[in-house]
Amino acid sequence: MLIVERCLTPVSGTPRGRRAVRLSCDAASRTGDRAAIAGYLKNSPPRAPNGHFDVDSRAARQTVRALRTGDVERPGAGIYATYCARCHRMDGAGERQKYPRLAGNPAVLGASSASLVRLLAEGGESPRTQGGPEPHKMPSFANRLTTNEMAQVLTFVRNTWGNAAAPVTSRDVSKVRAALGK
Known part of the structure; x- marks a missing residue:
């Protein structure tokens, strides 16, 4: 199981903290892939709202x-x-x-x-x-x-x-x- 920090935005009001993300693909379970996925998720900007x-x-x-x-x-x-x-x-x-x-x-x-x-x-x-x-x-x-x-x-x-x-x-x-x- 991959633990990802900072998954939620403070505006959403849902709990912050560490969030577990299950990977269903064997290829993604390699250490390098896990780090890459975690890095991507942590550094992805939130989508800009339309309104x-x-x-x-x-x-x-x-x-x-x-x-x-x-x-x-x-x-x-x-x-x-x-x-x-x-x-x-x-x-x-x-x-x-x-x-x-x-x-x-x-x-x-x-x-x-x-x-x-x-x-x-x-x-x-x-x-x-x-x-x-x-x-x-x-x-x-x-x-x-x-x-x-x-x-x-x-x-x-x-x-x-x-x-x-x-x-x-x-x-x-x-x-x-x-x-x-x-």
């Missing part, structure tokens, strides 16, 4: 205020308040070492929304790290939310708290759900 983030924007402040007072007029806001805010908070800041930050998260701002749709449909679990906190699970929402509701809540998350990224369409969600059989 942008402005924590001090007027829209960010208005959204937090609206969610806290129950004003959920924007499409996706009510869904977020019902299913997501308990862990990710009304301000999208998450909870350090437990639940990822959505505000300013590069995964949220990425060019493709496919990984977000997949996470919403299948759920997920934070990685187990050596010396880190216990992993936390996000439930699957495939049986709770319709395709349209998934598109609305993901568009809301990608364009709230200062986030500004392309909307997620029902077609985007349908493609991923079909591929997953969900």
Whole structure:
């Protein structure tokens, strides 16, 4: 097993520390290959987000205020308040070492929304790290939310708290759900 330091970005909010990476290929198990893979992973820059983030924007402040007072007029806001805010908070800041930050998260701002749709449909679990906190699970929402509701809540998350990224369409969600059989 290969141990890689510095796998996660501080913005993601998921646990930092050493992360075990299993190599399934015998050729990669040679010492030189392990070192090369570890070096590559450690020195690879994070992908640049497609959208942008402005924590001090007027829209960010208005959204937090609206969610806290129950004003959920924007499409996706009510869904977020019902299913997501308990862990990710009304301000999208998450909870350090437990639940990822959505505000300013590069995964949220990425060019493709496919990984977000997949996470919403299948759920997920934070990685187990050596010396880190216990992993936390996000439930699957495939049986709770319709395709349209998934598109609305993901568009809301990608364009709230200062986030500004392309909307997620029902077609985007349908493609991923079909591929997953969900």
